[in-house]
Amino acid sequence: MPKWGMVIDLETCTGCQACTTACAMENNRLPGENWQDVLFYAEGEYPNLNLSWLPRPCMQCENPSCVSVCPTKATYKDEGTGVVLIDWNKCIGCKYCMIACPYGVRFYMDEAPIVEPDVREAFPASGRRSWNPPFKMPDEYEDASKGIGIQPKGVVSKCTFCYHKISQAPEGVADLDEDNPETREFTPACVRVCAPKSRFFGDLDNPDSHVNQLIAEKGGVRLKEETGNKPQVYYLSGGGSPVVPGSRSRRS
């Protein structure tokens, strides 16, 4: 069984946010609630100013604190893919996973809208769905037990690595690459649209995978290693700059 992981090359990432937009379209996200976000960091003052950015999906940790704290096992690690998923049928909306995630990549439905006006009012809900967006994935992809589809009220959601795509990938494949016609359809939306090709997606348990080669050759690092969560998302920074821009203390 594969253990899917992602490599993001910060040297080639342009911060264009195509990944954010593709994710929002693919996964029916509310405006501003970006499962795949690009964080911007401005440091210094004019004329010595530096603007940098960091793409940040869910880290799909090997040892996820969100799974450990969930009192109902609604958040769980899928054994077949190594992806952290949420069973919306069991989520009680206690938000403890949001408290415990060191990367801040989880979202609660019943919150004040991040972007006004609230599109949930413009596209009111039908059935179990909390809203009814004009853009949405085909109904057959929806799976509440994996947190895929339109979020019901009172539950938490997060990036699934496009589980509805990657779980259909041919068995034994080492990488899911948009340039390979055989794997294009199974590649996560954020990887598939990345114009400068800064994102790579593959099996971390397969020594022949391209992602493993990149991690080994270019010194892939993970965020917040001190938490022990062991992310399955690796960053390449060329070794000349810190992985997380603006990571120095913000204490005044």
Place this chain on the structure above:
Amino acid sequence: MAMMTDTAPEQGRSNHFLLHLMAALVLLALGGGYVIWEILQFGKVQFNTNNAGIHWGMAIVTYDYFLLTSTGLAMVASLWHVFGIKEFEPVARRALWLAMAGLMGGVVVLFLELGNPWIALWATPLNMQTSSPLFWKVLLVGAYAVSLGIVLLGMINKPDAGRNPLMMLVGLLALAVTLVAGLVYGMMAMRPVWFGGEVPVVFLIESFMGALAFTMFFSHLKNGFNHANMRPETRLLFEGTLARMFAISIGLHFILHAGRALTGLWSNAEGMQVWEYLVAQPLFHFALWGCVALPFVLMVLPATRSNGLMQILAAALVMIGLLISRYEFIIGGQMVPLFKGTWATDLLHYSPSNGEWALLVLAVGLANTVYAFAAWKLGAEDRA
């Protein structure tokens, strides 16, 4: 019979409780009505938490405040029922009914705050996520509520019964709930303001201190805030053992509270800058000096310790101060945004919404309704 003459006439006491019940029902109707109206009209979005980083707001502050007060009160009652400390017999029954009242007030607020509270009832016990402190908290709170309910039912059916052996279980569960409630926060290594093994101990001391304050305040309330109406043995308890315990617990709370603030101010670690913000707020100093240091002095000096008015003042200040401390702890722990870009402010700002204040009013109203009804009809104050 001599003891009965030390209390207000039975008819007067009955009217007193009825008045208390009516006032509590008004609060319950106001708070509950507003909350239900908001939920029906706008949904739980009105509870003002947001995806920017403040996930647990005033509702969780209220829930934990009432829950820990309840467990503390059960521990106070255990002093008589479990340890046989005779001095605490006059307040044990009152403390137990107040424990149930506080528990109900807190749990109702939690149910209103949770996204899917009914799913929690089956999904939590059936899925056995033993690594989650919340799993244990839910289980323990459930067991605590049931065992406390059985003890109180026993009191209604056998009002003259003495110490109840089941109180050993209630006391143990109250202790466990309090410690696990501390672990819910203390285990969060990614939240520097919360993280630490001392948090369960802090919660235990605060829980006990709050319970003593509630016992003192409601004992005076029962006597119409007239010290002279109080039974001699209760008066002796309040001027002696209970007051000393109260003073010691306030002192310990002061040391832990001030110690954590000083550590936070001293530390360079990212995340601890919250303390600079908190200490700069007048609310922090009102809570620390007005609601901790002042009651400590009032309970240490013999002259003020034996003064009924000063006892009421000390108890009321501690009750208010604990709510502020709980608020600062829970909100403060979330004020540093986790992994946001520089577009996010250095510290997140939060103030409770009208709906969240209404939840507090609802909890106060419900807890007082339960207690006043129990005092009026179920004999909660018959031998107090």
